[in-house]
Amino acid sequence: MGRYGLLTEKQYLILKLRLEGKTQKEIAELIGTSRENVSIIEKRALRKVKLAEETLKAYRELTCVSKFSIPSGTHLAKIPSIVIDAASKAGVKLRGNYALIYESIRFNARDCVEGTVLVKPVEVRIFRDGSFEINSLQKTEE
Numbered sequence: 001m002g003r004y005g006l007l008t009e010k011q012y013l014i015l016k017l018r019l020e021g022k023t024q025k026e027i028a029e030l031i032g033t034s035r036e037n038v039s040i041i042e043k044r045a046l047r048k049v050k051l052a053e054e055t056l057k058a059y060r061e062l063t064c065v066s067k068f069s070i071p072s073g074t075h076l077a078k079i080p081s082i083v084i085d086a087a088s089k090a091g092v093k094l095r096g097n098y099a100l101i102y103e104s105i106r107f108n109a110r111d112c113v114e115g116t117v118l119v120k121p122v123e124v125r126i127f128r129d130g131s132f133e134i135n136s137l138q139k140t141e142e
Contacts, residue, residue: 011045
């Protein structure tokens with residue numbers, strides 16, 4: 001049996017089929033087992049996924065070299081410079097340019113933007129590998 005990261009082949013298959021909309025009963029018939037067994041396998045797979053997400057979150061925290069907020073009222077055109085300057089101060093070559101940073105704001109923190117101005121503060125995280133995240137503060141506090 002193969003593995004997909006932490007998931008066994010059967011766990012992967014069951015999650016895939018569930019995401020396609022199949023019921024546990026339909027999956028059980030398809031793979032020749034009981035609905036109860038499918039339920040157990042699915043539960044274990046979801047537990048592994050949650051653990052992997054928590055592990056990745058902890059690792060991202062470890063590799064974060066700069067974390068700061070940009071206040072509401074800041075014009076969007078100023079944010080790329082703020083992020084690039086913070087990366088430089090942290091000694092990190094940012095993997096992104098003005099356009100990518102700007103799009104990250106518009107996509108990841110769209111609930112904080114009206115027109116060309118932040119109406120809610122956003123949080124920026126810069127990582128050792130040069131990647132970055134820009135999110136609304138509500139999302140990052142979960």
